[in-house]
Amino acid sequence: MNLIELALDFALGAVALALLPCAWRLLRGPEAVDRVLALDTLYINTVALVILLGLRWRSALLFEAALIVAMLGFVSTVALARYLSRGDVIE
Template sequence: MNPPVLSWALDLASVAVAIAMALCAWRLWRGPETTDRILALDTLYMNVVALVVLLGLRWNTALLFEAALLVAMLGFVGTVGLARYLTRGDVVEK
């Protein structure tokens, strides 16, 4: 069981991350440029990582920390792949 102050802080942080995720989703939807959408997607990945870590703290489980690491790695690879596709037109050199 978490102390009351920690529980309150986790609630506040979860709400803040949820608002940040909503704003990133709005930027992903509206654009206007492709680079804006890629940056919004990258920020959305980071917000998902933060939310998974917060849930891991709330539920006292280490499994969610490993899931957060996996999401972070996939987000990084996805962002690099999209950036390479935009700059060169392909992801893997031939």
């Protein structure tokens, strides 16, 4: 096992471990804003995990999947923020 594979394995473990506190805050957040921020961080960590898996498995398809997850996460965060601040998404 070379150094790059070892670094990728370590990064995969670290990002997977970082998903746990995000999921905890999403489930137990005292307010809706805390849950939205946890969801935002959760999808960012998911994008990082998919990219690292794409590097590890040498698959270009996973990079496209990461791009789709990032776009959907951004749109959902904006929609949830507008809903919490205004009460509706589209005016």
